[in-house]
Amino acid sequence: MKFFLVFLLVTVTYFGQKEVHGFFPPLKCKDNHIVFHNKLRPGSILEINCLEPRVARPYLRHFHRLGFNENPYKIILEWQSLSGKFTVKCNLSHGPNQKFYYNDLQAYSDKASRCGQLRSWIAKVDGIWFTEKYAKPEGWVFGWKTR
Ligand SMILES: *[C@@H]1O[C@H](CO)[C@@H](O)[C@H](O)[C@H]1NC(C)=O
Numbered sequence: 001m002k003f004f005l006v007f008l009l010v011t012v013t014y015f016g017q018k019e020v021h022g023f024f025p026p027l028k029c030k031d032n033h034i035v036f037h038n039k040l041r042p043g044s045i046l047e048i049n050c051l052e053p054r055v056a057r058p059y060l061r062h063f064h065r066l067g068f069n070e071n072p073y074k075i076i077l078e079w080q081s082l083s084g085k086f087t088v089k090c091n092l093s094h095g096p097n098q099k100f101y102y103n104d105l106q107a108y109s110d111k112a113s114r115c116g117q118l119r120s121w122i123a124k125v126d127g128i129w130f131t132e133k134y135a136k137p138e139g140w141v142f143g144w145k146t147r
Contacts (some may be wrong), residue, residue: 030116034075034107037122038066040094046123047098048073050090050107062090072120077108085111092123100144102128 038046050062052075064073077088088108093101105128108119122129122138129138 028115032077032108032110032115032117033119034077034088034090035118035120036064036066036073036092037120038068038070038094039122039124040068041125042068044068044094047093048090049092050075050088052077052088053086075107084113090121092121092128094123094144099146101147102142102145105142 034050036046036048038044040046045068046066048062048064048066052060052062054060062075066073075088086109087106090105090107091101091103092105093099105121107121108117110117118132118134120131120134120138122131127140127143130141131138
């Protein structure tokens with residue numbers, strides 16, 4: 001009888017926990033950020049146009065016109081609303097009639113829903129720079145296309 005009670009307790013504890021983990025998301029999962037900086041030249045406006053795939057609706061559009069040296073534009077990806085595998089694509093442009101551009105930039109891409117990720121994009125005159133860590137210096141990744 002004693003043995004049976006222990007067995008019961010262990011079983012209930014084990015399956016009870018499994019159920020809890022199944023129903024509730026892991027705690028302390030920080031949101032993922034995509035951040036854009038405009039370091040072009042005084043007077044420049046960076047146009048940012050992104051499509052974020054969502055579980056509930058097909059896409060969420062993020063549009064912003066960011067002035068030179070303004071506070072960075074931040075897209076917060078709420079990990080609750082993300083499916084496991086997804087890509088946020090953005091079109092960036094600037095200059096007269098948006099002469100300089102880069103389309104379908106994979107601003108954020110993930111195969112699993114990870115937490116607390118940063119993707120920082122810095123628009124400069126010579127192209128688009130990138131870093132994944134605040135402490136890490138950005139590196140040049142793409143040149144601007146022209147139309
Ligand atoms: C970016 O531009 C491409 C083609 O020019 C277009 O197909 C795409 O929908 C645009 N993306 C966004 C986020 O507006």
